Amino acid sequence: MVVRKDTKLVRFAVRNGKKLILVTLAGMIWIQPVWNVGTEWFGPASTAHAASEQAVKLSEEYITSGAKLLKYQYTTTRSGKSVKVLADVIQVDLTNPYVHLDVMTGKGGQVTTRQSVQGMARETGAVAGVNGDFFSTTGQGVALGGAVSQGTIVTSPSQLAGMYAFALRNDGTPMIDRFEFQGSVMTDSGLTFPLSGINQEAYITEPDKSYSHANKMYIYTSAWKSEDRPKDSSTTPTEVLVQGGVVQQISIKAPIPGTVPSDGYILRAHGTAADFVAANLYVGQQLDTNYRLRSLSSGQELNPADLKMMIGGHTLLVDQGKPSSFTRSVTSISGSSAVARTAIGYSQDGKYAYLIAAEKNNSSSGMTLSELQKFMAAIGIWKGLNLDGGGSTTMVDRPLAENEVTLTFTTSNGDGSQRAVANGLGVYTTAPQGTLKGLKVSGASSLLIGQTADYSLKGYDTYYNPVDASGIQATWKADNGNVSWTGAGFKGVKPGTSQITAVSGDAKTSMKVTVLGGSDLDSLASTTTYAPLAAGTSVSVPMQAKLKDGRIIEVPAESLTWEFKGMKAAVSGGVLTVQSVNAGAKVAYATAKYDGFSSTPIVLSTAEEQIWENFENTGYPISFKGLPSEAAGTAMVVQGTGERQNSKVLKLDYDLTNGTGNKFAYAEFNETAGRSIPDGSTAMSVDVLGDSSLNWLRAEFANPDGKAVYVDLAKPLNFSGWKTLTVDLSAAGLKPSAKLKRLYLVNLEEGQDERALTGSVSFDNIKFTSPVVDGDTGLPSAKVVMTVGQKSLTVNGKKQGIDVAPLLQNDTTYVPIRYVLDHFGGQSEWNATSKKVTVLSGSTVMELTVGKKEFTLNGTRKQSTVSPIIVDGRTLVPLRLVSEALGIDVKWEKKTKSITLES
Structure with missing residues (x-):
């Protein structure tokens, strides 16, 4: 669509970025330092100046x-x-x-679509970018402020107080100001009506607190993806389709079906604006529009065609x-x-x-x-x-030297995922092909012991854009034995830092690679916490390590060794297989070790299946929820039919015909709270009456920390009639006291036309397989009293001799660990080389090192104020620290210097 303003043409279109063309290397290879930048200069480095800042x-x-x-x-x-x-x-x-900034908008450059910043950057060919303007997370995904791309308004500024925007003029001059939109529609007879904005969703204006679209006229262009213009506006629209500057269709008090055509625009009017349309517009009429932006600080008018870009924001900061x-x-x-x-x-x-x-x-x-x-x-x-x-x-x-944009840092979304946002600000290059400037080693900067990673050479040209370096043949070497070259990559051998170097002719380039040791780990654990104890059991045991610097990494199977207690087992390819169970063992343990650092133990115990819910006597509410808000349906317990006519079932009816995007129909347990499942559950089964809708059927659990755990039940739901679905939960990452929050259907936007939008599914007999005993069941209970300096103690009132008296040193009581474990259950190991004591009691594993206040508890590094000591060749541990970690209550009597342990 073309609109006229002061005889200038302004086109409603969204820029499509161009992919960079990579250069094939030819000729000699030469290398310059990365920071030998020729005549390019970026201004002085800056540091802050206040003492506390x-x-x-x-x-x-x-x-x-x-x-x-x-x-x-x-x-x-x-x-x-x-x-x-x-x-x-x-x-x-x-x-x-050769560099410029521009707005990135949703998917395909259209508003009412959201996309991650990385997705927008890759789609448009940006070499960098950040998220942009504020938007309502419950709205249609439209920026609140103005957005201009290469002279074209994508969205106009909203009437909100104190909202600033960043813009670049065509001459590259930056500006930050508050702007308002001004425009009008003019008929061929010279009658005019004000335009209130372009591509805006409904909101409450400031300071008058009015409905944004009441008695107003807006333009919607093909940059507006949704068929709702806008949604939830509290107004009934009259719409006018204009193509080629000529009115093609007028719909009084009803929207024109479908999206805006690429060669036109739709005027959306209400109230007095709709009255103007009804009285003055007709099909075949010539119609003209004009618009401008106006600075609210200076009053200066600004033609959008004079702008390279604009993006809205919030408050002024500096x-x-x-x-x-x-x-x-x-x-x-x-x-x-x-x-x-x-x-x-x-x-x-x-x-x-x-x-x-x-x-x-x-x-x-x-x-x-x-x-x-x-x-x-x-x-x-x-x-x-x-x-x-x-x-x-x-x-x-x-x-x-890389070809794709990557996350600059881990986001704050818990798992580091990217939020889909309304728009972003991209950095683009238009530099021509340059000659090779330098090479860079590409590959992992850190390795685990036993891990092998691939490394390659990548090149960049005189404009710091990537060039193809695949034809360069290089020889690889390391400066020490921390890593070794395998012929296809470098393998981590022992903790420490190596410099790996690639040499090609007279050219060479290097990078540092750190091999992580056990001392670099803060915790080590598997998402699998429980498993059934039976010969032949196989369960995936993926291991994750949290490093001291906060990074979370997957630990490859080849980097781990394993210890087993209560069973004979083996781990191959990340799968633990129980070969046999020790005689009389009801509980067994598998502990992974990385360079001496032990993981949280995986507890295996005898298990049985139990009915969690059969819907015969539910004493808590079950309700329906749909997303988006237009999704309709019901979730209720009803009398079954057919083969289930004598029992009650949970029936989920859904109607997802309205709304856009991914759609969801939830049956929620106990409102938003969910309902607890058995601790240590390793499997779930549920009877499902399918509807062959090809939607996904899922379960959502919640861990005690509030984090959601999603489990696929049927992907897709491709059957009708009753069927029992069973899923493995052992590697789902469910924690003790986890809850089942809801069962639900997912109708994905992609391929939506292939799946049913309406239907009904029913559920019955939800069962969980969980341990008959947990890791701490069966540990003896006792009351032990000992006195500092005395070589005796009482156990449940009976006196026994001991060969080492408890020692009081610096207000801390020390004892040999076996005096605790003998009476409260468990076992300990002593490593004379590392001077480390490992204690295993129930499902608790504790590792302490002589002279070190740092210890590990269930695979997580902890800090104490005390440490084990060696006295007369005997290793003594801090009694209170160890006992309380094992769940043993400790009481100290100052007058008699006696200690009471009780469990």
Whole structure:
């Protein structure tokens, strides 16, 4: 669609990015240092200046000519304590002719679609990007502020107080200001009516608190994906289809079915605007539109065609190089809380733009808005504003010599996943093919012992864009024995750091690779916590390690050794198989070890199947919930039919014909709370009356920490009639006290036309297989009293002699560990080489080292104020530390210096 403004043509279209063309190498190979950057300069490095506020640049690396990634550590004082936060900054040279910024919008460049920042960057060919404007997570996925791409308005600014936007003029000049939309529709007879905006969803305006679309007229272009223009607007629309500047269709008080055509637009009118349409427009009529943006600070009008791009945001953060007053309430965005945050700003000379993200993850605690302001000022931001933060905060970049953008840091969404957002800000390169500038070793920077990883050479050209280096033949070597070359990759041999080098002719390039040892681990555990104890049992035992630096990694099977108690077993390819069970054993244990570091034990015990719910006497509510909000249905316990006519069943009826995107129909147990399942459940079965809908059938559990666990029951649901479905839960990651929250159907957007949108399924006889005894059942109970300095103790009132008296040293009582385990159950092992004591009691494994206050409990590293000691050749452990870890109550009587242990 074309609209006319001051004789200039402005096209409603969304830019499609172009993929980069990679260069094939030819000729000689030559290498330059990464930071020998010729005439390119990015301004001075910056550090903060206040004593309690300091920003230190940790690293910098080119993304492309004119853009590089800077990593900072920001130190601040929070609640009286010094806190270090990681922040990432993409610095863009606005004077560089080969780099530019642009808005990335949803999927396919259309609003009302959401996509991850990485997905948008890959789709449009961006080499870096961050999430953009604020949007309602319960709305249609439309940015609240204005968005302009290459002179075209994608969305107009909303009428909201204090909302700022970042824009670039065609000459590269940056600006941050508040803008409003102004426009009108003009008939061929000269009559006009105001336009209120472009591609906006319904909202409440400020400060008058009115419905945005009441008595207003809006333009919707083909950039608007949804057929609802907009949804939940509280108004009945009159719509007008215009193509080629001519009215093609008028629908009074009803929407025009379908999406907006690519060669036209739809006017959406209500109230007085609809009256204008009814009185003055007709099919075949010539219609003209014009619009502009207006600065709310200066009153200056701005033709969108004069802009390269614009993206909306929230409050102003920095002005004239200093933290500014907030221009809008920050309560709704948790301004005083330390969370992940995104911002954008520019330098005083207007030559550089800065895309900023504060990390909130295991390595960084996030920032408050005031901390973000101070950080931005510290690194040289002259004027800057706040973009969407929290779980939306995402940054991606294309590492030097790589072809794809990757996450710059782990997001704050718990599992590190990316939130689908309304829009983002992308960095693009238009540089031509350059000559080879340098090579880079590509591969893992850390390895586990026994792990082998592939490494390759990748190249970048004079514009820091990737070039094809596959034809380069190289010889690989390492500078020490921490890693070894296998002929196809490097294998981790022992903990430490190696420098691996690739040599090709006279050229060579290196990188450091760290082999992680047990001392680098903070915890080691499997998602499988329980398994049935029976000969022939096979169960997957994937292991995850949390490193001291906060990273979580999968541990390959070849990096682990295993210890078994109560059974003979073997682990091959990550699968544990029970070969035989020791005579009389009701419980057995499998413990993985990595370089001496022990995992949380996997408990195997005798198990049986038990009915959890047969719906005959449910004493809790069961309810229906649908997503999106248009999804309809019911979930209730009813009398069965056919072969189940004598029993009750849970029936889930669903109607997913309305709404867009992925659709869900939930049968929820006990409202939102869920209902507890047996601890240690290793399997679940449920009778299902299928409807052959080809939808997915799933179960959702909740662990005590609130994290959801999803289990597929049928993928797809391709049967009718009753069928018993059984699923393995041993590797699902369910924790003790987990709950089953709901059973539900999923109707995916992709291929939606192939699955039924309406139907009915029923459930009966939900069963769980769980241990008959858990890991601590069967441990003896006792009351033991011992006295410091006396070589005797009483057990349940009976006196016994001991060969080593309890020792009191620095207010800590020490005893040989066997005096605890003899009476409360368990066993211990002593490693004379490492001076380590390993204690196993029930499902608890504890490892302590002489002289070290750090210990491990159930695969997690802990810190104590005391440590084991050696006295007269005997190893003594801190009594209270060990006893309480094993669940034994400890009481100290100061006068008599007696200790009472009871379980």
